[in-house]
Amino acid sequence: MTSRFLALFLIGLLASAVSAAEVQFEKVTDGVYVHTGELGGRTQANEGLNANIGLVVTPGGAVLIDSGATFLSARDIAAAARRVTDQPVRWVINTGGQDHRWLGNGFFRAGGAELIAHASAVPDMQARSGDQMQALGSLLGPRFAETRPVYPARLVSTPDSRLELGGLGFELRHRGGAHTPGDWLVWIPDRDVVFTGDVVYVDRLLSVLPVSNTRQWLETFGVLETLKPKWLVPGHGRVTDLPTAQRQTRDYLQSLRAHMKDAVGQMQDIGVAVRSFDMKPFETLHNAAELHPGNASRVYLEIERE
Numbered sequence: 001m002t003s004r005f006l007a008l009f010l011i012g013l014l015a016s017a018v019s020a021a022e023v024q025f026e027k028v029t030d031g032v033y034v035h036t037g038e039l040g041g042r043t044q045a046n047e048g049l050n051a052n053i054g055l056v057v058t059p060g061g062a063v064l065i066d067s068g069a070t071f072l073s074a075r076d077i078a079a080a081a082r083r084v085t086d087q088p089v090r091w092v093i094n095t096g097g098q099d100h101r102w103l104g105n106g107f108f109r110a111g112g113a114e115l116i117a118h119a120s121a122v123p124d125m126q127a128r129s130g131d132q133m134q135a136l137g138s139l140l141g142p143r144f145a146e147t148r149p150v151y152p153a154r155l156v157s158t159p160d161s162r163l164e165l166g167g168l169g170f171e172l173r174h175r176g177g178a179h180t181p182g183d184w185l186v187w188i189p190d191r192d193v194v195f196t197g198d199v200v201y202v203d204r205l206l207s208v209l210p211v212s213n214t215r216q217w218l219e220t221f222g223v224l225e226t227l228k229p230k231w232l233v234p235g236h237g238r239v240t241d242l243p244t245a246q247r248q249t250r251d252y253l254q255s256l257r258a259h260m261k262d263a264v265g266q267m268q269d270i271g272v273a274v275r276s277f278d279m280k281p282f283e284t285l286h287n288a289a290e291l292h293p294g295n296a297s298r299v300y301l302e303i304e305r306e
Contacts, residue, residue, distance in 0.1 A: 024080055035053040036052055053066050059166035062087040065186055090165060091113060120177060121182020125151055173187060179197075179198035184197065195233045201234055202240045202248045204288075205282060252282050256299050277292075
């Protein structure tokens with residue numbers, strides 16, 4: 001353990017007297033675990049971590065799928081990982097540019113982990129890190145201490161690539177992004193499990209951001225349909241299967257794009273287009289009422305630009 005890492009770890013222990021996120025990894029299949037985040041938003045209680053985090057244990061070391069939103073949440077993720085395995089965290093794979101996917105990177109780099117992402121993720125991280133830091137800093141106050149933007153150094157620029165650690169293959173699929181430009185799939189064929197990051201939301205409604213691209217999002221989702229994984233670990237929500245992901249993510253995006261394409265083609269007012277979309281199949285998803293109007297408006301504007 002480096003002196004820098006030890007110092008950061010001790011700071012984290014002191015901060016834990018105030019509060020600690022409840023991070024717990026549950027087994028999905030052999031050597032594969034997930035911490036399932038809360039369905040609600042970022043809060044002081046969850047230290048900004050309301051997303052799923054993956055842990056894969058190999059004979060050559062452990063791999064984290066995403067690093068959490070802050071130094072403190074990264075510390076809690078590391079502690080939870082140690083309760084599962086004695087293997088050190090060798091890699092952290094960031095699945096996209098949303099804050100809770102990468103702002104914990106600094107903690108793990110200090111401990112010697114290699115940070116990995118798609119090349120498209122880093123410009124997005126750099127462009128939005130200021131806003132992300134300000135928002136989380138305002139929310140968390142002292143519990144945001146030691147959090148700094150630390151960008152992945154090992155970048156993958158191809159649509160399809162394969163990495164191997166301890167004899168276990170990690171296949172990475174990128175189709176231009178989804179929720180954020182760097183969103184990709186982490187497919188582990190020997191375990192029949194895929195980590196989707198924010199390509200898939202279940203149990204709660206997905207969020208379309210100004211940086212999202214819903215056309216490419218659906219192209220990325222199409223890769224899942226060719227993989228046909230037994231276990232699908234979404235970015236948000238419980239570990240699930242492909243049919244559930246299709247109903248709650250793909251169908252919403254397809255329906256919203258089709259509706260807005262017709263509205264734009266008919267030169268319909270954006271407000272009318274938003275209100276006339278049929279939300280009944282999706283209204284039971286958590287946050288649907290709050291998130292849908294913004295989603296619909298952004299998709300309308302996206303269709304206009306296409």
